[in-house]
Amino acid sequence: MSKKVVSITVFSIICVLILGACNKTNEVTTSTERADATDNKGSMVIAVMAPEFESSITNMFGVGYDIEVKSILPSVDDIANHWNDLDVVIDDFIKNNKDVDIVYGFPTEYLKGLVDKGNIKKLNGSLDESLLESVAPAVMEPFKKAGNGDVYAITPYFNNYVLAYNKNIFNELGIEAPPNGMTWEDTSNLAKLIQEKSNYKGVTLGMPSSDEQFYYLYLTLSRPIFKPESNSGEIQVNTELNSKYWTLFTDMYNDNEKATMEEFVQGKVAMGVFPISQLTDEKMLNFYGDYEPSDWGLVEMPIFEENEGGLAFTDSLFVVSKYSDNKQVIKFLEYIQGKEYAIKMAENSLFPTYWSNEIKEIYSKKYGFDFSPAYNQPGELIEQPKFNAAEFNGIQEAGEMYFVNVLTGTVNVQESLNDYQKEISQ
Numbered sequence: 001m002s003k004k005v006v007s008i009t010v011f012s013i014i015c016v017l018i019l020g021a022c023n024k025t026n027e028v029t030t031s032t033e034r035a036d037a038t039d040n041k042g043s044m045v046i047a048v049m050a051p052e053f054e055s056s057i058t059n060m061f062g063v064g065y066d067i068e069v070k071s072i073l074p075s076v077d078d079i080a081n082h083w084n085d086l087d088v089v090i091d092d093f094i095k096n097n098k099d100v101d102i103v104y105g106f107p108t109e110y111l112k113g114l115v116d117k118g119n120i121k122k123l124n125g126s127l128d129e130s131l132l133e134s135v136a137p138a139v140m141e142p143f144k145k146a147g148n149g150d151v152y153a154i155t156p157y158f159n160n161y162v163l164a165y166n167k168n169i170f171n172e173l174g175i176e177a178p179p180n181g182m183t184w185e186d187t188s189n190l191a192k193l194i195q196e197k198s199n200y201k202g203v204t205l206g207m208p209s210s211d212e213q214f215y216y217l218y219l220t221l222s223r224p225i226f227k228p229e230s231n232s233g234e235i236q237v238n239t240e241l242n243s244k245y246w247t248l249f250t251d252m253y254n255d256n257e258k259a260t261m262e263e264f265v266q267g268k269v270a271m272g273v274f275p276i277s278q279l280t281d282e283k284m285l286n287f288y289g290d291y292e293p294s295d296w297g298l299v300e301m302p303i304f305e306e307n308e309g310g311l312a313f314t315d316s317l318f319v320v321s322k323y324s325d326n327k328q329v330i331k332f333l334e335y336i337q338g339k340e341y342a343i344k345m346a347e348n349s350l351f352p353t354y355w356s357n358e359i360k361e362i363y364s365k366k367y368g369f370d371f372s373p374a375y376n377q378p379g380e381l382i383e384q385p386k387f388n389a390a391e392f393n394g395i396q397e398a399g400e401m402y403f404v405n406v407l408t409g410t411v412n413v414q415e416s417l418n419d420y421q422k423e424i425s426q
Contacts, residue, residue: 042065042066042326042327042328042331042332043065043066043067043068043326043328044065044066044067044068044101044102044326044328044329044332045067045068045069045070045099045100045101045102046067046068046069046070046100046101046102046103046104047069047070047071047072047093047094047097047100047102047103047104048069048070048071048072048103048104048105049071049072049073049076049079049105049106050071050072050073050074050075050076050078050079051071051074051075051076052075052076053071053076053104053105054069054071056105057069057104061156061332061336065328065332070097070100072089072090072093072103073089079389080388080389080390081388081389082388083385083387083388083389083392084384084385084386084387084388084392086106086110087110087111087112087113087114087117087384088113088117090103090106090110090114091113091114091117091119094119094120094321094322094323095119098321098323100321100323100324101320101321101324101326101329102318102319102320102321102324102329102332102333103120103318103319103321104316104317104318105315105316105317106315106317107313107314107315107317107382108142108143108146108153108313108314108317108381108382109381109382109383109384109385110384111142111143111146111147111152111153111317111319112145112146112147112381112384113384114152114319115146115147115148115152118322119321119322119323120152120153120319120320120321120322121152121319121320121321121322121324122147122150122151122152123151123152123153123154123320123333124150124151126330127151127154127330127333127334127337128334128338131334131337131338131354132151134339134354134355134356135154135337135353135354135355136158136312136353136354136355136374136375136376137375137376137377137378137379138158138160138310138312138353138374138375138376138377138378138379139155139158139312139314139353139379140353141309141378141379141380141381142309142312142379142380142381142382145381146381152319153317153318153319154317154318154333154336154337154353155314155316155317155318155353156316156318156336156337156341156342156345156352156353156354157314157316157345157350157351157352157353158312158313158314158316158351158353159275159276159277159312159313159314159351160275160276160301160310160311160312160313160351160374160375160377160379161221161273161274161275161276161301161310161311161374162273162274162276162279162298162299162300162301162371162373162374163178163182163187163271163272163273163298163299163300163301163302163373164264164271164272164273164274164279164296164297164298165177165178165270165271165272165296165297165298165299166264166267166269166270166271166295166296167295167296167297168267168295169194169198169200169267169270170270172198173194173197173198173200175190175193175194175197177297177299178190178271178297178299179299180299180300180373180377181300181303182299182300182302182303183302183303183304183305184245184248184249184252184302184303184304185248185305186302187203187252187271187273187302188203188248188251188252188255190202190203190271191203191252191255191256191270191271192255194270194271195255195256200268200269200270201256201257201259201263201268201269201270202255202256202259202269202270202271203252203256203259203269203270203271203272203273204256204259204260204261204263204264204269204271204272204273205217205218205221205249205252205253205272205273206260206261206272206273206274207260207261207262208260211404211407211408212400212404214253214258214407215399215400215403215404215407216396216400218245218249218403219396220311221249221273221311222245222249222304223311223382224304224307224309224311224380224382225241225245225304225306225307227241227383228386228387228392228395229386234425235387235395235424235425236421237395237399237417237420237421237424238417238418238420238421239417241306242417243413243414243417245304246403246406246413246416246417247406247413250403250406250407250413253407254407256269259272261274261278261288262288262289265285265288265289265291266288266289267289267295273301273302276351276371276374277349277351279298279367279369280349280363280366280367282367292368293367293368293369294368296369298369298370298371298372298373298374299373300373300374300376300377301373301377307380308380309377309378309379309380309381310377310378310379310380311379311380312374312377312379314353318333318336320333337353337354338354339354339356339358341354342354342356342359343358343359343362346359346362346363347362347366351371351374355375360372394424395424398420398423398424399420402416402417402419402420403416
């Protein structure tokens with residue numbers, strides 16, 4: 001797989017999330033709901049990032065509402081040019097389009113910048129407090145960090161990672177099951193213990209098909225700590241943090257003989273770190289082998305000592321312009337953040353941010369898993385990128401060869417990071 005394909009930007013993923021969610025949500029739009037759409041609940045103006053996302057508003061959220069949709073940028077391709085200042089672009093649009101009620105469709109990284117600029121409304125105190133209390137900590141914690149304790153955004157759905165483990169293997173070996181809150185060092189040590197006591201592999205981190213793909217998987221998992229800080233205009237990658245975790249992850253991958261998700265499903269690996277969306281992909285899991293969900297336990301994904309939040313992610317934030325006095329806005333947001341809409345999403349394999357015993361039971365009956373760890377692990381507020389998309393992807397792509405050299409033992413980690421620093425400093 002080429003670098004271009006593997007190094008997907010966050011906003012390329014938006015298209016998949018929004019359009020895929022749109023299709024799934026349409027499947028449960030009943031004839032009654034379509035009939036009810038003729039009874040107009042109110043009108044609103046909603047801004048999306050680009051024209052490609054306009055239909056998602058009316059198709060996913062607009063039943064019964066008269067919604068005018070505006071685009072902030074001319075095309076989805078323009079988003080990459082504003083990777084490091086998208087909050088400025090959104091803020092300028094709000095100030096220059098005071099008829100806009102809501103802005104939709106961007107990730108949490110840009111929320112703090114919008115809060116600091118002062119042109120979006122605080123939602124706690126306006127939205128039903130019981131709904132806000134029902135939002136998963138995985139999502140709410142980053143929102144509160146961005147809002148200095150207040151809530152300025154909601155999002156109806158998200159995704160997250162968990163650590164899955166094979167209960168039978170742990171019982172057979174007499175090893176205590178993994179707890180919530182393990183660090184990556186804890187996970188690596190537990191994997192080594194399993195291998196010392198058995199012929200099982202200890203842990204898999206997904207399903208990369210090459211060393212190069214493992215590098216990009218590592219970048220995904222290490223988002224909470226991947227910070228190529230600019231020091232007087234110079235990007236810094238030769239850091240103690242990179243040295244520590246390049247060593248830890250390459251050793252973990254090699255020590256576990258490059259274990260795969262397929263081997264985990266087949267009962268050959270004791271633990272695996274996966275997105276929860278993969279655990280609901282029954283077609284894929286059944287292709288890998290026969291499995292029984294009750295044989296697997298789920299706990300919170302491993303954390304970094306330097307940044308203890310989970311990896312919950314969403315690109316579907318809603319914020320309200322401070323210039324809007326539209327009374328329908330709060331009713332609309334309460335609907336898409338509420339129980340009725342959450343049940344609809346859960347029944348169609350999306351993960352609503354609304355969390356209750358009822359949602360938990362829907363997943364348990366449908367897939368056999370308790371996804372509570374994915375919901376309850378507080379998420380971390382990822383920092384806004386300091387570079388545009390081309391620069392950011394260039395930094396990441398440049399590291400591929402040097403990371404693989406460490407993985408294959410060709411070059412030691414310090415020498416490799418030195419060479420990596422020299423290349424991107426040119």
